[in-house]
Amino acid sequence: MDWRDRITATADVSHGRACIKGTRVMVSVILDNLAAGSSKEPILANHPSLVLDDVDAAIRHAAAAVPTRHEPRQPR
16 A cells, blocks of 8 residues: 555645545644554544554655664764
């Protein structure tokens, strides 16, 4: 699954923040819940418009935003 198929960001929905397509559920809300220790099931229960693939897409979207290569710090 490609997260880009499930996530969108447009200026007229949630001030341009990344959301699950067809909803106003922001990716950040899903990630905040996961970071707070919630499992996927309660997130899905609290947001009935979501499916499991949406939560997985939010995780993959976050992973894509993190650089995968560590650059050594330059001396000052």
